Amino acid sequence: EAGVVQSPRYKIIEKKQPVAFWCNPISGHNTLYWYRQNLGQGPELLIRYENEEAVDDSQLPKDRFSAERLKGVDSTLKIQPAELGDSAVYLCASSLVRGTSGSYEQYFGPGTRLTVT
Amino acid sequence: GENVEQHPSTLSVQEGDSAVIKCTYSDSASNYFPWYKQELGKGPQLIIDIRSNVGEKKDQRIAVTLNKTAKHFSLHITETQPEDSAVYFCAASGPPGTASKLTFGTGTRLQVTL
Numbered sequence: 001e002a003g004v005v006q007s008p009r010y011k012i013i014e015k016k017q018p019v020a021f022w023c024n025p026i027s028g029h030n031t032l033y034w035y036r037q038n039l040g041q042g043p044e045l046l047i048r049y050e051n052e053e054a055v056d057d058s059q060l061p062k063d064r065f066s067a068e069r070l071k072g073v074d075s076t077l078k079i080q081p082a083e084l085g086d087s088a089v090y091l092c093a094s095s096l097v098r099g100t101s102g103s104y105e106q107y108f109g110p111g112t113r114l115t116v117t
Numbered sequence: 118g119e120n121v122e123q124h125p126s127t128l129s130v131q132e133g134d135s136a137v138i139k140c141t142y143s144d145s146a147s148n149y150f151p152w153y154k155q156e157l158g159k160g161p162q163l164i165i166d167i168r169s170n171v172g173e174k175k176d177q178r179i180a181v182t183l184n185k186t187a188k189h190f191s192l193h194i195t196e197t198q199p200e201d202s203a204v205y206f207c208a209a210s211g212p213p214g215t216a217s218k219l220t221f222g223t224g225t226r227l228q229v230t231l
Contacts (some may be wrong), residue, residue, distance in 0.1 A: 004160070042121075042206045042221025043161065056218060091160055105151070106219065108160035 002027070004109030006092050012115045018080035021112045025073065025094030032069055033106060034077050035091040043091055043108075049075065050097065082116045089113050119144040121209050123222025131230055136194045138225045140207035143188070149210035150183060150190045151219070156203045165192070197229045 005024040013019050025032050031050050035043035046065065048056040051072040060067065064083070069075040079086055089111040095104045120143040130136050142150075148169040153161035167174045167181045167190065174181050180193040190209075194201055204226050208219040 040224070042123075042208070042224055043219075044221070045218055048218065093160075104149075105163055105166065107163060108153075110158075110160045 004092055004094055004107055006090075006109040006112055008112055009110060010113050010115075012117065013082055015084055015116050016081040018078065019082055019114060020079075021077045021090050021092075021114075023075045023077070023092030023109060025075075025092070026107055029094035029096050029107075030072070031095045031097045031104075032075050033093040033095075034067060034075070035093065035108075037089040037091055037111070039088070046077070079114075082114075084116050087114055087116045119147060119209055119220040121207060121220050121222045123207050123225060125225060126223065127226045127228070129228045129230060130197050132197060132199060134197055136192075136197055136201070136227055136229075138192045138205055138207070138227070139189065140191070140209075140222050141187075141189050142209040142220075144209070145185075145188065147209040150181070151208050152179075152181060152192050153206045153208065153221075154203045155206065155224075161206060194227075197227075199229050199231065202227055202229045 007022050033048045034046040036046055037043045045059055047060045047067050049069045052069055065079055067077045091108050091111045093106040093108045095106045097104050123140045151166035152164050154164045155161045165176050165179050165181050167183050172183055178195045183190045204224045206224050207222045
C-alpha cells in the first residue's frame with residue numbers, strides 16, 4: 001500500500017514569492033492534516049480536513065496561508081507571499097477517522113523542505 | 118490547550134543497552150499517546166501508541182507505559198541497535214471534540230553507538 005505522497009520534496013524561493021505544496025493521502029483515508037515542523041521541533045498542526053471540510057484551521061496564518069482539499073482526496077497548501085520565517089518542513093498526514101470521539105493513527109508523508117531566502 | 122514536555126533532548130546509549138524517553142502532558146482529558154520515529158530527511162513514522170484505557174503496551178523491543186494519574190508516559194527500547202538511531206517524538210491527543218489533534222513534544226535525539 002502506498003503511503004502519503006508529497007511534492008515537491010524541496011523548494012527554494014525568494015521572500016514575497018508564492019509557493020504551493022501538494023499532498024495525496026493514503027487511499028481511503030478521510031482525514032488529512034497539514035503540519036509545519038521547524039528545525040529541532042515537533043510538528044505543529046496548521047489545518048485538519050475531514051473529507052472536504054476544514055474542521056480545524058485555528059493555527060493557520062490566514063493572511064498568507066491557504067489550503068484546499070477538492071473532492072476530499074488530494075490537498076494543496078499555499079503560501080503567498082512567503083516570508084523568511086516560513087522556512088520549515090511542511091508535512092502532510094492522513095488517517096481514517098470512524099467516529100466523533102477518540103483519536104486515530106496518523107501517517108505522515110516525507111514532507112516538503114521549504115527554504116525562503 | 119495541551120502541552121507536552123519531553124526529556125531528555127539527547128540520549129546516547131551503547132548497542133544492546135536500553136533507552137528510555139519520558140513525556141508529560143497537561144490535559145487530563147487527553148486519551149491517545151503515539152510515539153513517532155523520524156530519520157533524517159524523512160517524515161515521522163508511527164512506531165507504537167497507547168490509549169488511556171491501558172497502562173502498558175509492548176511490540177517486540179519497544180514498549181510504552183502510561184500513568185494517567187501522574188500524566189506521564191514513556192517509551193522503552195530494549196536491546197538497542199544502530200538502526201534505532203533517530204529522533205523520537207511523543208505526542209498527545211486533546212480531549213474528545215478535538216479528535217485527532219496531536220500535540221507533539223520537542224523530540225529526543227537517540228544515538229546508538231557500537
